[in-house]
Amino acid sequence: MNITDGISLFNQNKYREALSFFEEYVKENPGDGRAYYYIGMIYDGRNKERIAIGYYKRALELGLKDKELISCLLSLSSSLRKVGEYEEPLKYLEKAEELGSRDPFLYYVRSLCLMKLGRIKEAEENIEIAIKLNPKAIIYRRIKNEILKIYSK
Numbered sequence: 001m002n003i004t005d006g007i008s009l010f011n012q013n014k015y016r017e018a019l020s021f022f023e024e025y026v027k028e029n030p031g032d033g034r035a036y037y038y039i040g041m042i043y044d045g046r047n048k049e050r051i052a053i054g055y056y057k058r059a060l061e062l063g064l065k066d067k068e069l070i071s072c073l074l075s076l077s078s079s080l081r082k083v084g085e086y087e088e089p090l091k092y093l094e095k096a097e098e099l100g101s102r103d104p105f106l107y108y109v110r111s112l113c114l115m116k117l118g119r120i121k122e123a124e125e126n127i128e129i130a131i132k133l134n135p136k137a138i139i140y141r142r143i144k145n146e147i148l149k150i151y152s153k
Contacts, residue, residue, distance in 0.1 A: 001025050015042050033062030037072045049079035070101045077109050086116040104133035120150055
């Protein structure tokens with residue numbers, strides 16, 4: 001088995017087949033973090049964040065490189081936020097930023113976490129960066145408006 005076969009299925013949006021592939025693959029290659037990362041992505045896409053979180057964390061433990069590492073950190077952070085964790089994602093987002101990520105999604109997720117933690121000024125700073133990096137993203141402007149409403153209270 002070659003992991004690129006599973007990645008190819010994933011990239012073709014054949015998630016059911018990709019999941020079956022990766023589940024078999026990890027039985028033979030339990031030390032390959034990439035397989036766990038892709039399994040996490042599949043569960044995340046099915047709105048099963050709690051399951052995805054375990055796979056993302058395992059992928060990070062085993063090791064990922066480059067874009068997959070940053071993507072895993074961002075995906076894990078987003079999933080944690082969706083299940084009501086707001087402090088823990090901040091450390092993963094910081095790591096992604098340290099690795100050079102300038103993905104607007106990083107600043108968006110961080111802003112949402114900071115808002116929930118009551119750190120409104122920092123939330124505003126982060127959503128401003130997200131807007132600067134992707135001015136066309138309407139959702140970022142909506143978050144900015146929510147922050148402004150908090151300020152006006």
